[in-house]
Amino acid sequence: MVLKSTPLISLFSSGKMGQMTLRCAHISDLHFFSMPKTIGGFYGKNGLGILNHLLFRKKIFHSHIFQDLLEEILAQNVDELWISGDISVSGLNEEFLLAKQEMEIIYKRPLKIRVIPGNHDVRSKNLHTFYQLFLDGRTPEKIETINLNPFWDLITIDASHNEEKRDCGLFCEALEASLIEHLKKSTALQVAIMCHYPPPIAQGQNNRLVRGDQLEKLLLKFTKIALFAHGHTHKQTLFHQNNLAIANPGISRGSFGRYNLYELTNKSLKIELKRVRKKNSHEAWRNEQVFSREISV
Numbered sequence: 001m002v003l004k005s006t007p008l009i010s011l012f013s014s015g016k017m018g019q020m021t022l023r024c025a026h027i028s029d030l031h032f033f034s035m036p037k038t039i040g041g042f043y044g045k046n047g048l049g050i051l052n053h054l055l056f057r058k059k060i061f062h063s064h065i066f067q068d069l070l071e072e073i074l075a076q077n078v079d080e081l082w083i084s085g086d087i088s089v090s091g092l093n094e095e096f097l098l099a100k101q102e103m104e105i106i107y108k109r110p111l112k113i114r115v116i117p118g119n120h121d122v123r124s125k126n127l128h129t130f131y132q133l134f135l136d137g138r139t140p141e142k143i144e145t146i147n148l149n150p151f152w153d154l155i156t157i158d159a160s161h162n163e164e165k166r167d168c169g170l171f172c173e174a175l176e177a178s179l180i181e182h183l184k185k186s187t188a189l190q191v192a193i194m195c196h197y198p199p200p201i202a203q204g205q206n207n208r209l210v211r212g213d214q215l216e217k218l219l220l221k222f223t224k225i226a227l228f229a230h231g232h233t234h235k236q237t238l239f240h241q242n243n244l245a246i247a248n249p250g251i252s253r254g255s256f257g258r259y260n261l262y263e264l265t266n267k268s269l270k271i272e273l274k275r276v277r278k279k280n281s282h283e284a285w286r287n288e289q290v291f292s293r294e295i296s297v
Contacts, residue, residue, distance in 0.1 A: 033089040066252075072276075086121060142157070142175060143182055148188075157194070183224075191224050192228075202217065215239075257275065257278060
């Protein structure tokens with residue numbers, strides 16, 4: 001069930017005694033495009049993907065307001081930026097370089113940037129370039145835990161590798177076991193998870209995560225998981241199951257310019273779904289939805 005707009009509750013003053021606030025922006029599915037430089041870049045599904053982009057998606061995925069979006073995010077005084085995959089169309093080196101160039105403004109600022117690959121980023125098996133540009137050359141584990149502060153951990157999941165169904169992703173048994181281990185070891189009060197693919201409640205009609213039902217069972221079993229941040233479906237959505245919020249910014253680089261803003265405190269979680277709208281020929285950032293919840297400690 002999609003959450004309807006909720007009245008804003010003033011629980012989130014960062015100056016309140018005893019409350020620690022972490023502000024995180026979340027973008028996804030940027031799909032930077034570059035024409036392959038060799039014939040090999042057109043082979044197989046890459047060729048179909050390029051054709052699909054040129055005929056249909058090019059008019060949606062563009063950078064007309066992308067710089068405005070980045071400036072809007074920086075104006076929010078965020079501590080972190082999360083990017084949940086699909087930076088590229090075909091996983092080409094040129095696409096990754098273009099993306100890094102266009103995001104230069106945020107890499108010059110003192111904020112933490114967390115990036116995971118999506119199914120498009122692994123298509124050409126150039127993840128060494130992805131890691132070099134966005135992870136300082138570090139090859140990450142498929143699941144990692146990042147301690148954000150004494151109250152919150154962020155667990156990143158790379159489920160984008162599926163040799164049989166390339167764009168579906170795979171939450172394999174090894175990933176399941178690893179996630180359980182990370183969750184048991186987490187000493188934070190609350191956990192946020194970032195994964196390119198959503199659990200079944202938020203998935204679209206196509207390219208669904210294989211064994212996503214097993215992921216969803218774990219999300220509901222471990223009640224300390226408060227936020228699941230994802231991409232993939234291209235729709236800006238907010239779902240909830242029990243105490244879990246499942247949020248997707250949708251297409252962040254395109255005609256609409258969307259991103260999510262999260263405020264994580266030791267006592268609360270606040271989610272804002274933001275989207276650019278035009279009013280009187282001027283662009284303005286508006287809240288699509290606001291979700292607020294106090295956390296039992």
